[in-house]
Amino acid sequence: xxxxxxxxxxxxxxxxxxxxxxxxxxxxxxxxxxxxxxxxxxxxxxxxxxxxxxxxxxxxxxxxxxxxxxxxxxxxxxxxxxxxxxxxxxxxxxxxxxxxxxxxxxxxxxxxxxxxxxxxxxxxxxxxxxxxxxxxxxxxxxxxxxxxxxxxxxxxxxxxxxxxxxxxxxxxxxxxxxxxxxxxxxxxxxxxxxxxxxxxxxxxxxxxxxxxxxxxxxxxxxxxxxxxxxxxxxxxxxxxxxxxxxxxxxxxxxxxxxxxxxxxxxxxxxxxxxxxxxxxxxxxxxxxxxxxxxxxxxxxxxxxxxxxxxxxxxxxxxxxxxxxxxxxxxxxxxxxxxxxxxxxxxxxxxxxxxxxxxxxxxxxxxxxxxxxxxxxxxxxxxxxxxxxxxxxxxxxxxxx
Numbered sequence: 452x453x454x455x456x457x458x459x460x461x462x463x464x465x466x467x468x469x470x471x472x473x474x475x476x477x478x479x480x481x482x483x484x485x486x487x488x489x490x491x492x493x494x495x496x497x498x499x500x501x502x503x504x505x506x507x508x509x510x511x512x513x514x515x516x517x518x519x520x521x522x523x524x525x526x527x528x529x530x531x532x533x534x535x536x537x538x539x540x541x542x543x544x545x546x547x548x549x550x551x552x553x554x555x556x557x558x559x560x561x562x563x564x565x566x567x568x569x570x571x572x573x574x575x576x577x578x579x580x581x582x583x584x585x586x587x588x589x590x591x592x593x594x595x596x597x598x599x600x601x602x603x604x605x606x607x608x609x610x611x612x613x614x615x616x617x618x619x620x621x622x623x624x625x626x627x628x629x630x631x632x633x634x635x636x637x638x639x640x641x642x643x644x645x646x647x648x649x650x651x652x653x654x655x656x657x658x659x660x661x662x663x664x665x666x667x668x669x670x671x672x673x674x675x676x677x678x679x680x681x682x683x684x685x686x687x688x689x690x691x692x693x694x695x696x697x698x699x700x701x702x703x704x705x706x707x708x709x710x711x712x713x714x715x716x717x718x719x720x721x722x723x724x725x726x727x728x729x730x731x732x733x734x735x736x737x738x739x740x741x742x743x744x745x746x747x748x749x750x751x752x753x754x755x756x757x758x759x760x761x762x763x764x765x766x767x768x769x770x771x772x773x774x775x776x777x778x779x780x781x782x783x784x785x786x787x788x789x790x791x792x793x794x795x796x797x798x799x800x801x802x803x804x805x806x807x808x809x810x811x812x813x814x815x816x817x818x819x820x821x822x823x824x825x826x827x828x829x830x831x832x833x834x835x836x837x838x839x840x841x842x843x844x845x846x847x848x849x850x851x
Contacts, residue, residue: 721747
């Protein structure tokens, strides 16, 4: 073998060893790079989103049917003049609360006092004639014993006595009428309540005739007060069915409780009881008129004012409740997001009831031990994992 050939063989061997080393180094680099990429991917993978979960609140609740209502006074009176005359004084303050018998107006009584005195004199004259007739009749009856007078004279004396007694009755009626006119010159409050403004000032002539009596003012009672409302036919049928099943007393014979919320209020501020249901539905609106009696001790409610009325709608029953923020809408369905045992999210259709003390009644679709997402709904995805955190009573909206 020549020297050049030997040198060529050595060169090939060296080249082969260098290639093997380079290949091994490249392989190690690829493996190292792959490991780094896996670690980077593991480090870059996000954790499941955090949500707040809570179990439904379980407690005894009562359903309430809510309506719009309007207050009306139990008693309201238009004060009108009962005698004709000039107004001497106005004895009340506009808008004040008055009691039964309080003096409101004084009408000039002098002409009526004069008529009363005249009637009293006529009565005295009639009574004197009765005394005279009685004495004459007694004299005639004693004389007839001796036949000194005829029986016709005795009959005449009896007739005169009866006429005198009738005249006394007429005079007494005239006097009572005159005394009433004197009494009517002092206009008094027939009911207790809040009075309106005075419509006639001092010095004006008022008419007391029955057909055109002058309106002086008006009074409305304040405490208690009525509130009227209309319920639709479906509510009426529901309540009737509950009554037949023995689950709710009828408002026709039982003063069922009501709660009233005035304009701008979020919670009931007044309480009352049902005291009337109409005997027929309105054929134009298909509604039934109801009425409740409401306490108004602070006189804050005025007749004509509108309010929301809550009427007892069921017997007490045990229910599950959630805050409204935990309930979502899927087209026409109401759903809640429940976290299962493996921390994945499930959408659960639910049937809702009314609000009770700030929480929503869930009639169907939930179990007491379900973990419902109450905060972070926007981060939850159906079928995806989440990191659940148990809510406190304040964050879940629970009010025990």
